[in-house]
Amino acid sequence: MNRSEPPEKGALAMPNTDLPDEIREPAADTPQDEPKLDRRTAIAQARAIRRGAAAMAMDESIKAQAAETASTILEQAEPEPPKAPLHKQTAPQPVSNTTGKFGWLDELKPAPQVDTEAIVDELIAASAERAAQSDEDEPDEQVKKVRVEQIIADQSAAGSTDPEAAIAQVLAATAPPPSSQPEPHDLTDDAAASPDVPEDSPTAEIDKKVHRALRRLSAKEPEQSQAEASAAYRKAAEDAKRDVRKMAKEEEKEWSKEAAGVRAKRIAKRTERKTACLNVVVCFALLFGIAIGMLVLERPTVSMEENRTLAKMPDFSVEDYLDGSYTGGVAEYYNDTVPFRSVFKNLTQNIRKYMGLTGNAAIQGGVPVLQTEPAETEPVVTTMFAVTTAVTAVSSEQTASAAETTATETAPPPAEEPEQEGEISNNILIVNNRGIMLFGGYETMGEDYARNVNRYKQDLPDVNVYSMVVPTVCSFYTPDDFQYLVASEKKNIDYINSCLDGVKPVDVYSALQKHTDEPIFMRTDHHWSGLGAFYAAEAFSAAARVPFARIEEYDKHVKEGYVGTLYGYSNDITLKNNPEDFIWYTPKANYKTTFMTSSLGSPYEADFFANIDRMAAVSWYMVYMTGDDHVVHIETDVKNDRKLCVIKDSYGNALIPWLTSSFSDIYVIDMRYFRVNAVRYLKEQGVTDLLFAMNTFSANGGNAKKIETIRVQ
Known part of the structure; x- marks a missing residue:
């Protein structure tokens, strides 16, 4: 401190450098504008100087100088107030x-x-x-x-x-x-x-x-x-001092805790805001991403699981727009052709399975099928389930009759409820890892079919006409606990046969019933197997009195991992998780196959059997003739001048190979796609035998009308 600088208030004055540190004197010059020491502080400082000089046993000159310094401090201090x-x-x-x-x-x-x-x-x-x-x-x-x-x-x-x-x-x-x-x-x-x-x-x-x-x-x-x-x-x-430091540390610690809490709250609040913003961004990104994906991603055209062609974008016309059919077609197109349709469908089914939602409804019992004849009005389907709305049709064949008729009231439930576990998914019973389509027709529903077949006999009196109404899997593999869910196909077929006039019935029911311990029907598909078609063809050859080759004269082929159309119809993951072997037989005899369009145009030769390795698993049944929409002519080595025409649904596809040893020529027509007058075509080809081959759903449903359509078109 410079001697010219005034002393701070409350501090001891510095006299000179030759005095000990314990003794101070005030500066010589004290500015007038500086505040004076209060009286009490000055007394304390003066007392400290004197005591310090006395305690250190200094000489008299230093003590005198200390006393002078103390007096100076007292003089410079404020006067003592009263x-x-x-x-x-x-x-x-x-x-x-x-x-x-x-x-x-x-x-x-x-x-x-x-x-x-x-x-x-x-x-x-x-x-x-x-x-x-x-x-x-x-x-x-x-x-x-x-x-x-x-x-x-x-x-x-x-x-x-x-x-x-x-x-x-x-x-x-x-x-x-x-x-x-x-x-x-x-x-x-x-x-x-x-x-x-x-x-x-x-x-x-x-x-x-x-x-x-x-x-x-x-x-x-x-x-x-x-x-x-x-x-x-x-x-x-x-x-x-120690207490002050301790309290300062405690206060600092408390402050640190409080500050940490405030900081944590701020961080949590910021994190919450960021998370909320991120959620909003992600939701909007997903929304717009999915919307854009639905517009720009490639849309499927064929459903392998359902074995069908998906909806197409309709052509615009003013008339269709005004009546609403155009907008309905656009909606159907976008709904039916969602990108990655199969992936989403499989994912949905797996989720439903793991959540325990294995079907549209579990069978609770007391859901009977009405098998009595209705009143004398337009024929109706009698199947009415409490767990679903109506019998679902096989879409590729339009075989369900419930879609075209009105359901009647159900009969009282049976006294006992079923004990075996099963479930219904889209009118398909899933039991024992097998899908079973539930037949709901009654006896008189086949009258249209019989009437239309009789007209062919009337138009072709010189042709041998046969009727082969094939029972489905429900007649042979429905457990006793669930028999009340299906109508009797046997009674329905017998009634149809009783209505035939000049047409020879083929008893396929009895032929199949003898071999129910063999795989005559698919577990995951609504079709019968190649083996079931073999026993039916054997019964037909006996009725037609033509030669028939033993099964050993055919080559057997097996391909594993088949999941058929019933999975696509039911969406039940049980069928997908339990695939089966697909078995088909090819004749060893020589034959030639010519394919034509449904209008008899663009003929070309090809193998009757398609390359199954190029097909999706769900489409393996299309190994026969590659599908239904062709007119097929097969020339065999048989020399009996018997020419057979088969008017069929998809059940007839598996039947054709077994007949290559029985007729010299075979013509195959699907009544759903044929675009030429059937009677005229049969006469032109010199057909000697005509076989109507279809399952009970077709004979009792819309396909029966298609028979009449191709006859008169």
Whole structure:
């Protein structure tokens, strides 16, 4: 510090460099505009300088210079204001915010080397605090303190102070007789230090402090009291600093916890906002991505699972737009040709399986099939299930009759409910890993079929006409517990045969019934197998009285992993998870196959059997003639001049190879696709035998009408 610079308020002045650090003097020049030291601080500094010089046993010149410095400090200090009565004085405010165990020491401002003044300051502060809190008469200790304070103030006004002399004077004046002096005791006990102070008094703590300080002064000799008081002050100061540091650390820790909590909340809130924004972005991205994908991705044209061609985009016309058929066709196109249709379909079925939703409805029992004849009105389908709306048709053949008729009321349920587990999915019973289409026709439903077949006999009187109505899998593999769900195909076929006029029926039912322990029907497909067609062809050859080759004269082919059309119709994952072997037979005899369009155009030669390795598994039944929409002419090595024409549905496809050893020529027509007059075509080809081969669904449904359509078109 430069000697010309004024001393800071509350700091000791620096006299010169040849004095020890313990003794300071104020600067020579004090600017007039600088604030003066308050009287109390100046007295404390002057006292500290004098005490320091005396304690260090310096020579007289240094002591004199120290006294001069102390006097200069007192002269530069503010004059002492007149004192108010002690009971009206306000307690001095602590200089720190410390509220720990030794926080009251912050009220004291002694010089570090002077310990007696610390006790005096303690008495002054405690007295002022108590005076502000209570109007009661002062205790004896307070009177002593006031007297000490007055003596010290008088000494300060005279230019010198001697606290020890002031304290000794007060103690001598107020000391009780020797016989009444209290014995020294542990002053750390507040109750013992001030036994007369009530514990619930608002000034109890202050009284205890005053009593403790006075006892500390009066219990020992001045020299001993000063040394111990100095040590106690230093210890208290160190404890206070330690408490302050501890409390600061605790406060910092608490603040850190609070700050960490606030920071964590802010981070969580930001994370929540970011997550919400991310969810919105992802949802919109998925929405727009799927929408764009539906528009630009390639759409399938064929469903391998369902073995059918999917809907096509309709051609626009004003008429179709006005009547709504165009918009309906567009909606059907987009619904039927969703990109990755098969993937989504399989995924949906797996989810349904794992969730326990294995079918449209579980069979609960009491869902019978009405097998009695209806009133004499337009024929209707009698099958009515509580678990579905109507019998579902085989879409590729349009064989379900429920779609074209009205359901009647069901009969009362049987007395006992089925015990074997099964499920219905789209009118297909799934039981024992087999799909079974439920036949719901009654006896008289086949009258249209019989009537139309009879007309062919009338138009072709010289042709041998045969009727082969093939029963389906439900007649042979429906468990007894579920027989009430199906109508009798046997009765229906017998009724149709009874209506035939000049047409020879082929009893396929009996032929198949003998071999139910063999795989005569597919488990996952609505068709029969090649073996079932073999037994039917054998029965037909016997009725037609033509030769028939043994099965050993055919080559057997097996391909694993077949899942047929019933999975596509039912969407039941059980069928997909239980594939079967697809078996077909090829004749060893020579033959030639010519394919034509349904209008008899574009003839070309090809193998009767398609390359199954190039087909999807669901389409393996198309190994016969590659499908249904061709007109096929087969020339064999048989020399009997018997020419057979087969008007059929898809069941007839598997029948044709077994007849290559029975007729010299075979013509195959599918009544659903043929575009030429059938009677004229048969006459042109010189057909000698005509076979109608179809299953009971076709004979009792819409395909029966197609027979008449191709006859008269």
